[in-house]
Amino acid sequence: MFRAISSLRSPLRVVLPQTLTTSSSISSSSLCSNPNLLSSIKVPFDHSPPLIFSNPTAPAISIFSSPFSTRQKNEDPYDDDYVYSREPKSPPKLFVVQPRFRPDEVLNAKLSEALNLAHSLEEERDGDFGFQFGDKELPPHIIVQNPASRSSKTRADMYFGPGTVDTVKCHLNAYLSEESLMILFLLISNYKLQRAWGKPVLDRVGLIIEIFNAHAQTKEAKLQSELAALMYKKTRLVRVRGAGGRLTFGETGEAEVVSARGRGSGGRGFISGAGETELQLQRRRILERRNRLLTEIEEVRRTRALQRASRKRRGGSEGQGLATIAVVGYTNAGKSTLVSALSDSYLYSDDRLFATVDPLLRNVILPSGRKVLLSDTVGFISDLPVQLVEAFHATLEEVVEADLLVHVIDSSALNVDEQRSSVLQVLQQIGVSEDKLQNMIEVWNKVDLLRENAGCDEFVDEGEGEDEDDDADAEEEEFDEEAELSSKESLKEDAMASGLSAGENLEPVDDQEDDFSEGWETVDEDAQQDNVSKGLNSMDYQQVESTESSKIINPDSHFQREDVQRVETSAVMGVGLQELLHIIDEKLSSKKVVERRSVDCFDRKWRPPREVDAGAAVEQ
Ligand SMILES: Nc1nc2c(ncn2[C@@H]2O[C@H](COP(=O)(O)OP(=O)(O)OP(=O)(O)O)[C@@H](O)[C@H]2O)c(=O)[nH]1
Numbered sequence: 320m321f322r323a324i325s326s327l328r329s330p331l332r333v334v335l336p337q338t339l340t341t342s343s344s345i346s347s348s349s350l351c352s353n354p355n356l357l358s359s360i361k362v363p364f365d366h367s368p369p370l371i372f373s374n375p376t377a378p379a380i381s382i383f384s385s386p387f388s389t390r391q392k393n394e395d396p397y398d399d400d401y402v403y404s405r406e407p408k409s410p411p412k413l414f415v416v417q418p419r420f421r422p423d424e425v426l427n428a429k430l431s432e433a434l435n436l437a438h439s440l441e442e443e444r445d446g447d448f449g450f451q452f453g454d455k456e457l458p459p460h461i462i463v464q465n466p467a468s469r470s471s472k473t474r475a476d477m478y479f480g481p482g483t484v485d486t487v488k489c490h491l492n493a494y495l496s497e498e499s500l501m502i503l504f505l506l507i508s509n510y511k512l513q514r515a516w517g518k519p520v521l522d523r524v525g526l527i528i529e530i531f532n533a534h535a536q537t538k539e540a541k542l543q544s545e546l547a548a549l550m551y552k553k554t555r556l557v558r559v560r561g562a563g564g565r566l567t568f569g570e571t572g573e574a575e576v577v578s579a580r581g582r583g584s585g586g587r588g589f590i591s592g593a594g595e596t597e598l599q600l601q602r603r604r605i606l607e608r609r610n611r612l613l614t615e616i617e618e619v620r621r622t623r624a625l626q627r628a629s630r631k632r633r634g635g636s637e638g639q640g641l642a643t644i645a646v647v648g649y650t651n652a653g654k655s656t657l658v659s660a661l662s663d664s665y666l667y668s669d670d671r672l673f674a675t676v677d678p679l680l681r682n683v684i685l686p687s688g689r690k691v692l693l694s695d696t697v698g699f700i701s702d703l704p705v706q707l708v709e710a711f712h713a714t715l716e717e718v719v720e721a722d723l724l725v726h727v728i729d730s731s732a733l734n735v736d737e738q739r740s741s742v743l744q745v746l747q748q749i750g751v752s753e754d755k756l757q758n759m760i761e762v763w764n765k766v767d768l769l770r771e772n773a774g775c776d777e778f779v780d781e782g783e784g785e786d787e788d789d790d791a792d793a794e795e796e797e798f799d800e801e802a803e804l805s806s807k808e809s810l811k812e813d814a815m816a817s818g819l820s821a822g823e824n825l826e827p828v829d830d831q832e833d834d835f836s837e838g839w840e841t842v843d844e845d846a847q848q849d850n851v852s853k854g855l856n857s858m859d860y861q862q863v864e865s866t867e868s869s870k871i872i873n874p875d876s877h878f879q880r881e882d883v884q885r886v887e888t889s890a891v892m893g894v895g896l897q898e899l900l901h902i903i904d905e906k907l908s909s910k911k912v913v914e915r916r917s918v919d920c921f922d923r924k925w926r927p928p929r930e931v932d933a934g935a936a937v938e939q
């Protein structure tokens with residue numbers, strides 16, 4: 320069977336406009352004074368509606384909104400919506416600031432991913448997105464000098480040197496309206512940059528978490544995304560020592576003490592505490608909400624465990640357990656498309672990154688007649704935010720507990736090696752056993768694009784799909800986790816209500832002893848000046864190092880094993896699917912299948928990998 324490849328929708332491929340790649344060499348003064356220069360830089364952007372903050376009725380929780388600017392003094396601290404919400408119908412405008420990397424292939428891969436991430440942020444409505452992904456214009460972007468080059472002009476507090484800060488500001492003023500947001504990749508968000516640029520600054524981690532929030536549909540995914548957003552927010556609360564040494568909170572320098580909570584008069588005419596500061600208030604609320612979310616997520620986790628056990632008991636036609644195969648891989652590798660093709664069912668797939676946030680199970684009948692479950696799950700990304708890994712505990716446990724893993728790799732990706740190694744690292748870090756990693760099947764997907772690039776317009780379909788009877792018998796079964804959860808909801812709500820009314824799980828806040836500022840990021844401008852001479856602060860280095868290192872980790876160094884079974888597929892063309900099903904069949908029936916065992920993968924604190932190669936090539 321012949322099929323034309325040209326009919327396929329190819330994934331987003333970013334071609335860097337020449338004007339952009341040279342933009343970092345434009346001095347800020349010449350840029351600001353020369354309008355022609357500005358207009359020569361291609362900044363495509365539509366006039367989509369502006370972001371609206373603080374809509375108290377909107378259910379979506381956003382980390383975009385700043386606690387500094389949207390704090391409502393009289394809000395009910397126990398109101399679930401106290402964490403600032405935004406209007407879900409308004410996808411934010413983003414402007415991407417991409418530090419330059421060498422060589423150009425690395426820069427292209429990083430920029431492509433950055434733009435794709437920024438592009439992917441859109442609220443899902445009624446199970447659909449407002450725009451076709453391919454119809455959207457790329458967000459405006461600029462490439463700037465990489466601060467990791469540690470030039471003498473680099474400022475520890477601003478991350479970038481003053482020239483770069485000014486250049487970016489000129490672009491922002493020229494292209495973005497007041498409501499627009501900006502995203503800054505590869506570094507921590509920084510309130511001083513926010514102040515300098517007059518825009519909220521969001522880092523890559525924050526954007527990824529925000530995309531999860533926007534794309535989550537089921538209750539489970541929403542809970543976990545919100546938890547990740549909360550934890551991200553918590554680490555971004557800052558206290559600043561401003562002029563005169565006075566401690567203030569956030570960019571606007573609001574007064575620190577905001578309530579009398581924590582003051583103990585004891586009726587004896589003296590004050591024993593200084594009151595609750597804005598930081599303490601914000602942190603206390605985050606912790607309270609976190610505890611409530613954790614309670615609900617724990618319930619989800621228990622329900623999932625029960626469902627797994629019941630699936631296991633139900634068994635297949637020959638008495639074996641109903642095996643679960645987790646389909647894992649980098650985001651956009653084609654996992655959902657593959658699961659759809661194998662199970663002859665429909666799963667949402669799109670070029671948007673993190674199109675799938677809610678895990679789904681599909682029935683598949685293997686060539687031997689054995690029935691198994693394919694689990695389509697959330698995609699990974701390099702330097703996966705720790706907040707997400709920790710919050711998505713319940714979802715990732717499905718991967719850890721699966722009988723077999725199928726790793727889908729986008730063989731046409733610019734940075735395919737980096738993507739592959741990132742996934743392997745995440746799998747290791749969430750607690751997948753070494754045996755399971757060895758037994759994993761590697762699916763090199765999108766081979767049609769490789770062949771397309773090699774100049775072939777068509778290729779022979781190897782006949783997969785001709786024997787459609789096998790698949791036709793595959794009874795589609797979607798495990799509606801929501802429905803199964805609903806029967807438990809009343810119980811859960813009762814438990815939560817009683818727990819909260821009894822004050823359990825809430826941190827005490829009555830005494831001065833409970834100093835909620837402990838462990839908070841305190842920015843002391845004097846101390847920061849010391850860091851200027853040393854270059855960037857340690858957090859900045861960590862971010863940069865981990866990002867730069869991710870491109871140079873040799874994926875083959877640790878995972879190159881002769882027995883790793885690889886199969887080439889094109890999920891959209893139906894190529895390689897039968898071969899894959901046969902391999903799954905063999906693996907499950909052979910003794911190689913690793914015994915299911917419970918691994919508590921989150922006992923230890925997960926941290927992003929830090930492999931650094933001295934050969935990292937960064938522009939100096
Ligand atoms: N050309 C080509 N495109 C493919 C193939 N498989 C998937 N795609 C496309 O790649 C894009 C991403 O596919 P998905 O199935 O959503 O990828 P995913 O891994 O589930 O992505 P996330 O859920 O976002 O992690 C979609 O536009 C698919 O149509 C393939 O074999 N060839």
Ligand SMILES: [Mg+2]
Nearest residue numbers: 654655674675
């Ligand atoms: Mg998917």
